[in-house]
Amino acid sequence: MEGFMLLIFCSLMVSTVTVAIATDSITLGQSIRDGETIVSAGEGFELGFFSPGKSKSRYVGIWYKKVSTRTVTWVANRDAPISDHSGVLSITQQGTLVLLNSSNYTVWSTNVSRTAKNPIAVLLETGNLVVKDGNDDNNPDRFLWQSFDHLCDTLLPGMKLGANLVSGLNRFLSSWKSLDDPAEGEFKHMIDPRGVPQLVLYKGSVIQLRAGSWNGLRWTGVPQLKPNPVYTFEFVWNANEAFYRFNIENSSVLSRMVLDPAGVVHRLIWVERTNRWESFSRFSGVTLDQCEKYAFCGAYASCGFKMNSPVCECLEGFIPKFPDEWNFSDWSDGCVRRTKLGCEKGDGFLKHKSVKLPDTRHAWVDKNISLSECEKLCLKNCSCTAYATADIRERGSGCLLWFDGLIDIRELSEIGQDLYIRLASSEIANIERKRQSRKKILVAIIVLSILLATGLLMLGCFLYRRKRKLSNQEAPQSVQIECNNQFYPFQAWRLWIEGRPVELINKSLDNSCALSELLRCIHVGLLCVQQAPEDRPSMSTVVLMLSGERSLPQPKQPGFFTESKPPLSESSSSISKEIPSSTNEITFSLLEPR
Ligand SMILES: *[C@@H]1O[C@H](CO)[C@@H](O)[C@H](O)[C@H]1NC(C)=O
Numbered sequence: 001m002e003g004f005m006l007l008i009f010c011s012l013m014v015s016t017v018t019v020a021i022a023t024d025s026i027t028l029g030q031s032i033r034d035g036e037t038i039v040s041a042g043e044g045f046e047l048g049f050f051s052p053g054k055s056k057s058r059y060v061g062i063w064y065k066k067v068s069t070r071t072v073t074w075v076a077n078r079d080a081p082i083s084d085h086s087g088v089l090s091i092t093q094q095g096t097l098v099l100l101n102s103s104n105y106t107v108w109s110t111n112v113s114r115t116a117k118n119p120i121a122v123l124l125e126t127g128n129l130v131v132k133d134g135n136d137d138n139n140p141d142r143f144l145w146q147s148f149d150h151l152c153d154t155l156l157p158g159m160k161l162g163a164n165l166v167s168g169l170n171r172f173l174s175s176w177k178s179l180d181d182p183a184e185g186e187f188k189h190m191i192d193p194r195g196v197p198q199l200v201l202y203k204g205s206v207i208q209l210r211a212g213s214w215n216g217l218r219w220t221g222v223p224q225l226k227p228n229p230v231y232t233f234e235f236v237w238n239a240n241e242a243f244y245r246f247n248i249e250n251s252s253v254l255s256r257m258v259l260d261p262a263g264v265v266h267r268l269i270w271v272e273r274t275n276r277w278e279s280f281s282r283f284s285g286v287t288l289d290q291c292e293k294y295a296f297c298g299a300y301a302s303c304g305f306k307m308n309s310p311v312c313e314c315l316e317g318f319i320p321k322f323p324d325e326w327n328f329s330d331w332s333d334g335c336v337r338r339t340k341l342g343c344e345k346g347d348g349f350l351k352h353k354s355v356k357l358p359d360t361r362h363a364w365v366d367k368n369i370s371l372s373e374c375e376k377l378c379l380k381n382c383s384c385t386a387y388a389t390a391d392i393r394e395r396g397s398g399c400l401l402w403f404d405g406l407i408d409i410r411e412l413s414e415i416g417q418d419l420y421i422r423l424a425s426s427e428i429a430n431i432e433r434k435r436q437s438r439k440k441i442l443v444a445i446i447v448l449s450i451l452l453a454t455g456l457l458m459l460g461c462f463l464y465r466r467k468r469k470l471s472n473q474e475a476p477q478s479v480q481i482e483c484n485n486q487f488y489p490f491q492a493w494r495l496w497i498e499g500r501p502v503e504l505i506n507k508s509l510d511n512s513c514a515l516s517e518l519l520r521c522i523h524v525g526l527l528c529v530q531q532a533p534e535d536r537p538s539m540s541t542v543v544l545m546l547s548g549e550r551s552l553p554q555p556k557q558p559g560f561f562t563e564s565k566p567p568l569s570e571s572s573s574s575i576s577k578e579i580p581s582s583t584n585e586i587t588f589s590l591l592e593p594r
Pocket residue numbers: 083084101102103105
């Protein structure tokens with residue numbers, strides 16, 4: 001019995017010793033010396049002394065315990081290295097963490113606003129080193145201090161990237177000087193809380209890249225992240241806070257975001273199979289795309305690519321501030337208004353489709369009002385220069401207003417947003433007139449190309465049929481189809497009816513024309529080639545149709561249909577009726593819309 005008791009006692013002793021070694025905390029009177037470490041409860045992270053890269057200096061840091069290549073996520077004394085192995089980390093009665101060197105000099109310490117009776121430092125399983133009262137649970141609101149409030153170059157799941165708008169604390173990533181030196185480097189990746197919060201990358205004190213403000217789904221200037229099985233993310237903005245945060249769905253997956261010494265933000269995932277951190281996206285100032293460079297075109301100008309080189313163009317209604325410089329591709333001074341604003345009575349707004357919304361540093365938002373109320377609000381204030389939808393989810397809501405020169409706009413065909421820019425009414429009338437004539441030319445080109453294709457095809461079919469009559473053969477199926485269905489206006493019309501008109505558009509046709517305008521042009525073009533001349537719109541109607549002032553009827557089947565058998569057997573009345581073969585004779589009455 002006594003032996004049995006002793007056995008239990010011994011095993012208890014052993015387990016106590018093991019726990020002591022694998023502790024996750026530093027208590028009063030305890031300390032961590034160089035060579036010793038503490039490990040988080042689930043063995044995800046480890047804290048201790050290390051030397052980065054080729055450096056001999058010693059730093060206190062946190063790294064992944066399970067990752068075979070030492071990956072440091074946080075450094076305490078990044079700007080105050082210790083030259084030897086004599087460093088000691090401990091906690092004081094007041095609850096501050098202190099790092100001493102062998103002369104008992106305080107190399108680094110934390111700062112707490114309140115004290116605890118029984119302070120304890122704990123390395124949590126999230127990689128967060130926190131100081132709290134030993135009697136408290138892990139409620140972040142009661143932490144005296146936490147490393148998650150003092151980021152280095154790494155954003156871990158659950159960390160906030162952003163500002164506490166009440167205390168003014170801003171948590172941002174700052175790069176290491178080099179792989180051998182964790183001291184604060186040149187780059188900062190942060191939420192700039194001024195105006196409407198934006199995600200930006202700073203080099204020194206200059207913004208390099210601007211991802212933009214949050215539109216409910218993503219940053220306005222960067223492509224939407226595809227839904228992925230690895231992580232979820234959120235952006236929170238209220239009276240107290242503005243921050244971005246990502247979370248990992250599967251806790252056994254290791255993922256982090258890091259700002260490297262060259263200013264590139266990587267999103268990485270640990271792949272056990274390859275034993276490497278694999279990158280799955282990046283946000284970088286080191287890019288060939290100069291349009292991404294912050295304010296590359298200056299104020300009231302938009303950056304786009306023409307023949308593979310970046311080109312700045314003044315927004316419509318604006319002219320280069322310094323035309324000589326502008327001609328020599330020195331775009332930084334941007335553009336100015338061609339016509340002075342007339343304020344409340346004399347102004348209107350011109351819609352710019354699919355652009356990267358300008359810098360919101362001096363912008364203002366009302367999350368509750370609609371776009372039409374937004375327009376009224378902007379018009380009322382003479383210093384308001386533009387407005388846009390704040391939240392693009394569902395049908396869109398909220399109102400963004402700008403009050404300064406519009407900076408850092410670029411063309412973003414797929415993910416851009418509509419921006420409404422204030423101009424003098426006379427200027428808008430001018431621009432509308434120009435746009436009208438451009439549209440007229442475009443529709444003429446489309447109608448002409450439809451006719452041309454038709455003519456060639458008719459000729460081909462005519463020759464073929466003559467040959468067939470001469471040799472009295474049955475046509476092979478494929479040629480019949482070719483002569484019946486495939487000719488362009490019919491094909492165009494069919495794609496339209498099937499709701500796939502986009503397939504008609506040759507992208508190189510006209511880059512300056514928005515998709516919806518192009519579709520309208522095709523729609524009008526199809527109306528112009530309808531079979532019955534009385535169905536075709538008159539020229540004046542065409543103009544109204546193109547300006548978007550008329551709703552358009554569904555186009556009926558185009559003319560010059562060659563065979564009597566309808567190629568489609570759908571229920572639409574215009575399709576199912578018999579088509580007289582006499583339409584074989586091309587009448588160029590078509591060219592003259594009534
Ligand atoms: C401790 O740090 C102080 C301040 O940097 C320095 O003057 C002193 O030499 C250091 N002591 C040792 C042993 O490195």
